[in-house]
Amino acid sequence: MGDSLHELNVRCGRPDVRFVAGLGDFAVAQLSNRFGVATVALHGAHVMSYVPQGAHPVIWMSEHSKFEPGQPIRGGVPVCWPWFGPDPLSRFGGHGFARLVSWRVAQTETAPGGETSIALELTDHMVPAEFEPYPFKLELTVTLGPALVIALKVWNTGDRTVEYSGALHTYFAVADAAKIQITGLEDCDYFDSVLGAAGVQRGAIVIDREIDRIYKGTSGICRILDPGFDRVIRVAKSGSTSTVVWNPWIAKSQRMSDFGDEEYHTMVCIEAANAPRADDCRTLPPGGRAELRQIISLEA
Numbered sequence: 001m002g003d004s005l006h007e008l009n010v011r012c013g014r015p016d017v018r019f020v021a022g023l024g025d026f027a028v029a030q031l032s033n034r035f036g037v038a039t040v041a042l043h044g045a046h047v048m049s050y051v052p053q054g055a056h057p058v059i060w061m062s063e064h065s066k067f068e069p070g071q072p073i074r075g076g077v078p079v080c081w082p083w084f085g086p087d088p089l090s091r092f093g094g095h096g097f098a099r100l101v102s103w104r105v106a107q108t109e110t111a112p113g114g115e116t117s118i119a120l121e122l123t124d125h126m127v128p129a130e131f132e133p134y135p136f137k138l139e140l141t142v143t144l145g146p147a148l149v150i151a152l153k154v155w156n157t158g159d160r161t162v163e164y165s166g167a168l169h170t171y172f173a174v175a176d177a178a179k180i181q182i183t184g185l186e187d188c189d190y191f192d193s194v195l196g197a198a199g200v201q202r203g204a205i206v207i208d209r210e211i212d213r214i215y216k217g218t219s220g221i222c223r224i225l226d227p228g229f230d231r232v233i234r235v236a237k238s239g240s241t242s243t244v245v246w247n248p249w250i251a252k253s254q255r256m257s258d259f260g261d262e263e264y265h266t267m268v269c270i271e272a273a274n275a276p277r278a279d280d281c282r283t284l285p286p287g288g289r290a291e292l293r294q295i296i297s298l299e300a
């Protein structure tokens with residue numbers, strides 16, 4: 001059994017970090033400082049919200065999300081690990097087990113510049129045995145500063161080489177998905193998971209149907225140009241050469257029980273991935289370490 005809220009606040013609480021009971025009684029860390037506010041659930045080390053000072057929320061959350069142990073949260077930033085997409089061994093659902101279990105708070109920190117960070121960790125010992133995890137340690141650090149920085153560190157703590165895939169599966173809030181443009185992936189090859197075919201991105205991405213694409217060979221910055229909110233969301237990353245763009249549009253929205261039929265209008269996912277379809281799986285030797293990072297900010 002993890003720390004109680006009281007124990008968390010005693011052990012890791014600080015003026016800019018408070019632990020409270022969130023939806024479904026999930027323990028949630030509230031980070032707040034001069035740059036804005038962000039919340040992170042211990043369940044899945046799941047960023048649930050990010051609101052820069054004086055701005056509209058940047059991270060989107062479904063009003064139909066489940067908040068149950070063993071279930072993924074719909075919206076925010078699911079941590080997909082150790083597999084992105086279908087389970088390569090066809091035993092479990094998509095996107096791995098890291099988002100289904102509770103993580104432990106390792107530490108919190110306030111930097112001299114006022115940035116606030118929290119680090120959460122997950123090891124193979126904390127994962128239900130049915131997943132047969134190999135020895136590993138994950139640490140997700142969320143830093144609230146001029147940007148929101150989300151960094152997933154992966155350690156192979158075993159004695160044999162392992163391979164994994166994953167993603168920071170971020171849901172962004174937009175005024176109207178049909179009116180935004182996504183730039184930064186022009187001329188990139190992609191795999192279209194809706195059509196089951198390859199393609200090349202021509203110009204900016206517009207959302208006018210179900211979009212589910214895995215872009216290959218990507219390392220640059222994406223931007224969401226949102227005329228409705230009159231803003232540009234800048235999405236940078238490292239430790240990844242694949243980017244996934246997803247909007248379920250009409251039919252898929254209706255098929256998902258934890259997603260409202262009309263919610264596709266106000267969200268789009270841009271994911272910093274290590275996607276198998278883009279030959280971006282990662283291999284770690286014993287003692288090896290790797291990091292996947294996404295940096296989210298509003299452009300002035």
Ligand code: TA6
Nearest residue numbers: 072085094095193212244246271
């Ligand atoms: O990242 C895009 C995607 O893989 C889509 O295929 C879609 O299924 C989405 O993830 C959501 O997956 P989930 O398992 O959370 O329902």
